[in-house]
Amino acid sequence: LAKTTQPISMDSYEGQEVNITCSHNNIATNDYITWYQQFPSQGPRFIIQGYKTKVTNEVASLFIPADRKSSTLSLPRVSLSDTAVYYCLVGDGTGGFKTIFGAGTRLFVKA
């Protein structure tokens, strides 16, 4: 399973765009990149998943360069409620969701 590296913490202000970058140098051909969000005392919640290029949904965008050795989660116009831990995960899912979570990035959004 590919290991990921992401910043330990980030600060932002309400209304700003936040970009969190994750490194996954050992990503395998069949691996997908998935981002989860976790609030205190809750289980992680799926945000977005992609394989290459760009994926966008109603809450975020995911940018993946051609070499797929990194990815960037983009949160447009964050609000206070986006304060959470964000995890970047890499895996192919064929053996079940055993992906290594890592410590994640703690995003703190200030007013």
Next chain:
Amino acid sequence: DTGVSQDPRHKITKRGQNVTFRCDPISEHNRLYWYRQTLGQGPEFLTYFQNEAQLEKSRLLSDRFSAERPKGSFSTLEIQRTEQGDSAMYLCASSPLGGDGMNTEAFFGQGTRLTVV
């Protein structure tokens, strides 16, 4: 179906006691996972089931831990002779069976917070 349900939400037990947690996955999901999460860390994989078969166990899962999913629906995680180091949030997740190398989303419950005193 309202998602993955875990019971209890909180459990305080004395060291040496046995505890059992229950997880009810989303009904059509074949796969069920257990994770442990300590403060400031991401979830650590413990074990997973595909239907009733336990397909993999992490080396984090000592002999004091046992998990079952007898009918391929709900699952239980039992910890025997609890130790203070077992204090953590225990998370359950479920996912549908993915194919063709496609990653699948896992849906997490709210967890059971265990405190061993």
